[in-house]
Amino acid sequence: MEGGPALRDVLADLRAAGRPSLSFEISPPRDEDAARLLWDSLRRVEALEPAFVSVTYGAGGSTRDRTVRVAGEVAATTTVPPVAHLTCVSASRAEVRQVVGELVDAGVRSVLALRGDPPGGPGSPWQQHPDGLGTALELVEMLRGMGDLTVGVAAFPNGHPESADADADARVLALKARAGASFAVTQLFFEAARWTELVDRAAGHGCDMPVLPGLMSITSLRQVERFERLSGAPVPAALVARLEDAHRTGGDEAVRRAGVEHTVGLGGELLAAGAPGLHLYTLNRSRAALEVADALGLGAAVPAAS
Numbered sequence: 001m002e003g004g005p006a007l008r009d010v011l012a013d014l015r016a017a018g019r020p021s022l023s024f025e026i027s028p029p030r031d032e033d034a035a036r037l038l039w040d041s042l043r044r045v046e047a048l049e050p051a052f053v054s055v056t057y058g059a060g061g062s063t064r065d066r067t068v069r070v071a072g073e074v075a076a077t078t079t080v081p082p083v084a085h086l087t088c089v090s091a092s093r094a095e096v097r098q099v100v101g102e103l104v105d106a107g108v109r110s111v112l113a114l115r116g117d118p119p120g121g122p123g124s125p126w127q128q129h130p131d132g133l134g135t136a137l138e139l140v141e142m143l144r145g146m147g148d149l150t151v152g153v154a155a156f157p158n159g160h161p162e163s164a165d166a167d168a169d170a171r172v173l174a175l176k177a178r179a180g181a182s183f184a185v186t187q188l189f190f191e192a193a194r195w196t197e198l199v200d201r202a203a204g205h206g207c208d209m210p211v212l213p214g215l216m217s218i219t220s221l222r223q224v225e226r227f228e229r230l231s232g233a234p235v236p237a238a239l240v241a242r243l244e245d246a247h248r249t250g251g252d253e254a255v256r257r258a259g260v261e262h263t264v265g266l267g268g269e270l271l272a273a274g275a276p277g278l279h280l281y282t283l284n285r286s287r288a289a290l291e292v293a294d295a296l297g298l299g300a301a302v303p304a305a306s
Helices: 007-016 032-046 064-077 093-105 136-144 166-179 192-204 223-231 237-272 287-295
Strands: 021-026 052-055 082-087 110-114 150-155 183-188 211-215 277-281
Touching (some): 007 021, 021 211, 064 082, 064 093, 082 093, 093 136, 110 136, 136 150, 136 166, 166 183, 183 223, 183 277, 192 211, 192 237, 237 287, 277 287
Parallel strands (some): 021 052, 021 277, 082 110, 110 150, 150 183, 183 211, 211 277
């Protein structure tokens, strides 16, 4: 079970010491084969002694039970503090409180508070549950009134699809911090200026909580369209051209190397610009994330990855 200091204190101590944090995202597995892949990856990640791993919550709350179970297993069987994603989608206030109670009972003390995508998927109208919450800000406020939880939130370097402008994203981020959020993790992005501009705008609204850049390497050309959906913005043309050139000269493995190299370069630029750490999305596969961490000297010694 997760013990020791609260995650918010761990992140604050690392920041005060000038040491960047390292964290990873995993997802509840769908079947036994996926579970074996996940736990193999998680054990490799654990060896780096990350500050935390986050466990995603499926669209519409579809993985609720698995999220609670996996986060509890991480708390009980590893040395890594889990952060469970939690959304407002299709859930009453009572149901949200029930999930939080289940997480706490499972030894999970940290939550990433998200509104979540509309039930109809990205781009469809948001539909609030009649007895539920309408925003991540409301969820943060509820969670901070439910005991000694560390609460994280999402940040949007490329802009939230429903925001009026970039400054609106910064204002909301500041409001989440004032409501009790201790840290933020960004959606995917591919240019360091996106992060620095968001953080600078948020600082203008009085927000100084750590905003962890969320990064993932594009390791195949087939992933470009998917990454555009996940990031909410086109993958930069220069990066696409670099990946296409790599494929022409060296095939799929060259694309994978080029994608990792871009993430290493981006991560280094972000750390030099003052990012408090990096959050690496894994898709439950550790190889690329471990290579990025190793190249940037983050975490403990990196184990061999398949």
